[in-house]
Amino acid sequence: MLIGFICPDCGAKAPLNILDYKCACGGLFVLDYTPPAYSADLIDPTEWNIFRYRAFMPLENEFWRDVTLGEGMTATLPYQEGLYLKLDYAMPTLSFKDRGAAALIWLCKTIGISRVLQDSSGNAGNSVAAYCARAGIDCEIYVPKGTSPKKIAMIEAHGASCTVFDGSRDQTADACRQKAAQEGIYYANHVYNPLFYEGTKTFIYEVFEQLGRIPDNLFIPVGNGTLLLGCQQALMHLYSSKVINRLPKLYIVQSERCAPLYGAQGSPRDITPEETYAEGIAIGKPMRGRQILGGGYAGPRGVILAPEADILSARQALARDGLFVEHTTAATYAAYQALVRRSPLEGDALIPLCGAGLKSEK
Ligand SMILES: Cc1ncc(COP(=O)(O)O)c(C=O)c1O
Ligand SMILES: [Zn+2]
Structure with missing residues (x-):
């Protein structure tokens, strides 16, 4: 099958070399591609970058060799009892992007x-x-x-x-x-272009390769949802390939000052974003909001809020443990802490540390 794009709204298909960034009907393309069943044998153990997983990506040539900067392969660190942190700020440009x-x-x-x-x-x-x-x-x-x-x-x-x-x-x-x-x-936009999500999928492939399993609860910061949608695709891929038998719970983390997905049904709520330290997730109108809220993930999910008042202390707490992260990343940890203060989680958890601390210093 020739790999291309497809519009989920009208069903129109387009080749990968289309120059328009969206469908003529206004819909946002997704990829028309099904990867082969997941198998550890398909991972290329000689590549220490995201392209070790290229068997599950729609790459039709070797140009990735001229593009890679050695991204990915970040540590999945056991941080506290039942909590892993994935150090995705340890990247060539210091973020998961x-x-x-x-x-x-x-x-x-x-x-x-x-x-x-x-x-x-x-x-x-x-x-x-x-x-x-x-x-x-x-x-x-x-x-x-x-x-x-x-x-x-x-x-x-x-x-x-x-x-x-x-x-x-x-x-x-x-x-x-x-x-x-x-x-x-x-x-070349991270929200509109479906290829971006093929890259963020590797976050999950790495966790699975590193731990041999997927933790029970994943906390994902969501502005436009590029990490979330990639993770969902990869989790569904592992699940349909029968290498995991249960999908983890996904906690979508938004800022309490900008939470169009919180309490939303079908489409994002109309909101006016307020100033927040969590600048990376301050997206009032997530362009793939309907896709995020739609049925692309078969496991449990919930939307939780990062309390603005806790972001600085969460950031300081991580820094005092040697992990200097962006405010937006501290917000994810603050939301996790607020949740577990209210009720303990069932099973263990993983939080991505998406951005490095020096980047959000004024
Ligand atoms: C540090 C950090 N975390 C999380 C996000 C959220 O990513 P997305 O908007 O794709 O959901 C961003 C986006 O810029 C970011 O910079
Ligand atoms: Zn369309």
């Missing part, structure tokens, strides 16, 4: 893209800028006003241009898409 960017820029390289536009609260922009630098692709990143200066400096250090847009995160994305459409520039 490198998983997705590596796969996305593989696609850009494959279809001969020479220039891309992307918008980001910072981390996805850092990643796309770095992988474009590695792949020799020109890159411009839009970030909203108020983005950490360190993230901007890093984007520019990779040779990308960075446009600081005077508006919210959502308005910045709108402006960027408008420019992409008007000027015909490829929109």
Whole structure:
């Protein structure tokens, strides 16, 4: 079967080299691809990057060798009794977004893209800028006003241009898409492009390879849901391949100041985001909100909130244990702590540490 995109809204199919970032009907493409059944024998033990799992990704050539920066293979650390932390900030650009960017820029390289536009609260922009630098692709990143200066400096250090847009995160994305459409520039976006999720899937493959099992409860920070949707796909893949016999509970973590998925049915709630330390998940209008809330995951899930007042102390607590993380990552830990204070979890848990502390220092 030829691998391509498909629109979940109207069923239209498109080839991987389509330049439009969404379907003519307005729907967001997903990948038309089913990986082979999971088997440890299909993992390439000679590659120490996400492409060791390429047998489960729709890669049709070897360009990933010119794109990888050695992302992934992060430690899954037993932290406290019953709690693992996955150190996804230990990545080439210091956030989990490198998983997705590596796969996305593989696609850009494959279809001969020479220039891309992307918008980001910072981390996805850092990643796309770095992988474009590695792949020799020109890159411009839009970030909203108020983005950490360190993230901007890093984007520019990779040779990308960075446009600081005077508006919210959502308005910045709108402006960027408008420019992409008007000027015909490829929109290499972590939310819209289905390849990004092929990269974030590897988070789960790694946990499974490292622990030989999947913990009972996973806490996933969700703004646009790029880690969540990738994890769901990989978990469903392990489950349908019968290598796990139970799907873990997924806790979707949102900021209490920006929680469009909290209490939502079918589509995200209409909300007005307020200022939060958790800038990475401050997404008022998640573009794949309906997909996130839909039936793509057969296991149990819940949405929980990160108490704003606990973010700094959670960050300090992790730092005092040697783990210096971004505020957004501390928010995930704060939400976990608030939940277990109320009622103990059944089974063990895992939290991704998605971003490094230096990146959210002002
Ligand atoms: C540190 C950090 N954690 C979590 C997220 C949430 O990722 P997503 O918006 O894909 O759900 C982001 C997104 O930028 C982030 O930077
Ligand atoms: Zn469509």
